[in-house]
Amino acid sequence: MPRREYKQDMNELKSLNLYLIRLGEISLKGLNRNFFEKKLKNNIKLKIHPYRSTLTREKGRFYLYVSKDCPEETVIRTLKTTFGVVGFSKAIVCEKDWDIIVENAKALIENEPFADGTGTFKVECRRGDKSFFMNSYQIESQLGGVVLDRYPDMKVKVKNPEKELRIEVREQVYMYTSPIPGPGGLPVGTAGKGLLLLSGGIDSPVAGWRMAKRGLKQDCLYFHAYPYTSDMALQKVKDLARIIAPYNQGTNLVVINFTECELWIKEHSKEEEHTLMMRACMMKVANMVAKKRECKVLVTGEALGQVASQTLESMCFTNSMSEIPVLRPLVAMDKEEIISTAREIGTYETSILPYDDCCVIFSPKHPLVRPEVDIERNSYSEMKIEDLLQKAVDEAQEFEITYHV
């Protein structure tokens, strides 16, 4: 913690709420740790804006001071959706006066997770300031007594307790309870920028979320084929983008009008190749959009073997149509696992709304399951669809999706 923080007088601190934020992987970084931490700080501050906040760092932790007029809910939502945060707890800062410490401890245990007054707990103390008149053990047992007086049904358990009350005696006294888990991962933006191919389905929002967790900031790309797909389907995709936007520190949704291209594909390719050709075109368009928007990779929600266009052979073909790498974070995941993540991040209910993102007339009854790359690449070039794709990219619509939680 920088010096000026130490000098902050108690009056000023009283107008701010304090949260302790635990960092996981980032604190293990070496010389570039600063880069990761700076990004995380910025990500948190931007999301809490317009409320005032200050972040300081000490011993692999962030101390987040937020002005009291910011609702606690906003802070919690922010920290729960910011990658890089492993856990956080609301803390109390007070003077090194035993009566004041006890008073504050009593106030703290009125809240979650102590509020229900049941289960096991322990008090853990770290005494940085060795000049304090009580030692760690004494502080722990005294405060343990305070908790037991308030909640006689609770039991002390030193190994793996359900709840913890922690106290740190340093320049000031910091008290906090067991942390609320954060999403972990790396701060968004530290890995650069990618382009997520977002459909209205269950998988692609999860794929985007997974890549954001590894620090990849993403723009989203959607292929709209009105009137073959409805405006409700587009609205659904916008809603999905809105749900994952906070994790991604906001995003831009690029909507391609794909109708003419789909009709062209239908006219100019064999029925069993429709889906493959469509995916090839999507890759081409995605490459053009990625170049324009300086995205270094594509991200898709493909899982190996899930549908005909996601067999190894089909993936080899679609891969061959992209100049930049295609990341498939769900490639080895089961549908059930994907669904459980979708539920967790809140996209599932929207994903299953019955507005299809592809019309049955473009889906062949018996699609090619094991295509050969060279033959399909040839079929693709025979379609001569480049001009139409370029036109679709030129006429793309863009929507900014903000990150406010």
Add this chain to the structure above:
Amino acid sequence: MHYFDWTATSPMGQKALEVYSDIATRYIGNPSSTHPLGIQAKECLENQRRDVASMLGTRPEYIYFTSGGTEADSIVLSSLLGSPSPGEIITTGIEHAAVLEWKKALENHGWKFTALRCPGGYLDPLTLKEALNDKVRMVAFMKVNNVTGTILDTKALVKVVRDYEKQSGRKIHIHCDAVQALGKIPFHPEEEDFDSAAFSAHKFCGPRGVGILYCRNKAIGALSRGGGQEKGLRPGTENLAGICAMTAELKPALENLKPDYDKVLAFRRKIQETILESGYTLISPPDKSEKEFSPYIINICAKPIPSEVFLRVMADKGFCLSSGSACSSNSRGKAESVLAAMNIPSSDRMSSIRISLSYLNLDEEVDLLCKALREASGQLGIRK
């Protein structure tokens, strides 16, 4: 927008609007109240009942005012639940959800619910005859199918049931859902020998939330519990203004039945011609069919385009059409199940479009619709 979804609902007519506001302003009493304003409202209500009865060619005591067709159907079907010994109800697979959705509830109470298939949209009297047995206590079928406009041969169907009654000595209740028939084709519940029939006001420019149950079987019980209105069969304060508004529209509808029908039939012929010329398939029976159909409803198939897509294209061109019945577009696949019960192949079902007409449609509008249908066919590659 040009409106071609009259089977779903029709806008309230001018007469209905005027009568509604007049009655709602002048007759403020509750027909159950005993003060002069209540008595006045009661008199008005009974006059309406007499008028409706005479228009339907029946007696006032058989007429009950309800909140619509669904409630009228439900009163009749739900009364089976009160029976101490469950039996069987025979109906068709092409009924409105107001009838078919009773399957679960009735089966839970031990009833057998038989929905007969209707190839082409018609119930063969022989099929019904074969299905009849000693357990059957009720037979319910519609007069005009709301998805394709086929008219069931109710005379022959009733005869089959009545003959069976004579032979078995057991009474069978016959219910008819006539929601799409009233005001469009001649319909006389008494002459046809139905025990009950359901009607809805908003299909003939009356207000929504008003319907009629014709019922001469005293054993039918109420669905709701309440203050004993409508002889206890449909408790709840009567919607007097709504009922008056309905009769105000029913009268001219019945008086002009023939000219309106002829006008709509001419529209239908024009549309049918366009359809057959431009690659669509007819799901409704053709104009020259020996079997009967209502010209008010024409169901077509826009293969290979899914109904949903076709509706969007037509909506963008300014036409309100629907796929299947409006009540079932909310839950996917129900109109499809009606078409399945007609043995329509599944590839046709998913491209089914319902165009429904009124004498209030204009000639020019129908021409525009034909033009739009031709255009859409070219754009979307509609083919047989």
